[in-house]
Amino acid sequence: MSNKLLNIVLADDDEDDRMLFSEAIEEIAIKTQLTCFKHGQELMEHLNTPNIALPNLIFLDLNMPIKNGMQCLKEIKSNPALRDLCIAIYSTSSSEKDIEETFLNGANIYLNKPNNFVKLQDSVERILQLNWQYHTSNLNKDTFLFRI
Structure with a gap:
């Protein structure tokens, strides 16, 4: 792993979840720079800012006010400048409909969203260690749902 910081973004309206995620990411071995947003509209305004460094990975909550995670996902994937961004859905929902x-x-x-801090830390670290080029080229339903 290089010394280059991984630019990570989290969009989540729950302040406690943002705080736990921040603490988890600080304690893992991978060097990261985390930027948090309270809802999807803030995230999209940031991503559409001219000349910003785009994130390496976005953790996106589905259930947020103003603009939800699904709306953000569709907007990102329909924008040629953003469509190649890697997106991890980070949600309490385990509904097959949402996953599909x-x-x-x-x-x-x-x-x-894991139900304890250690699982959260382990999950985030494992996701950040993925070789995303390889992971996305072999994407199927089995590799899509991240299991702890």
Whole structure:
């Protein structure tokens, strides 16, 4: 792993979830720079800012006010400047409909929010260690749903 920082973005309206995620990412061995957004509209305004460094990976909550995660996913994947961004859905939902819909709309991985800090830390670290080029070229329903 190089010394280059991984530019990670989290869009989640739950302040406690953002705080736990921030703490988990600080404690893993991979060097990251995390930017958090409270809802999808903030995220999209950031991504559409001219000349910003685009994130290496976006963790996207589905259930957010103003603009939800599914709306963001569709908007990102329909924008030629953003469509190649890697997106991890990060949600409490384990509904097959949500999993299927995010898969069909181009998300790269689906992570159910773990119910404890150690599992969260382990999941985030494992997702950040993925070889995304390889992972996305072999994407299918089995590799899409990230299991702990």
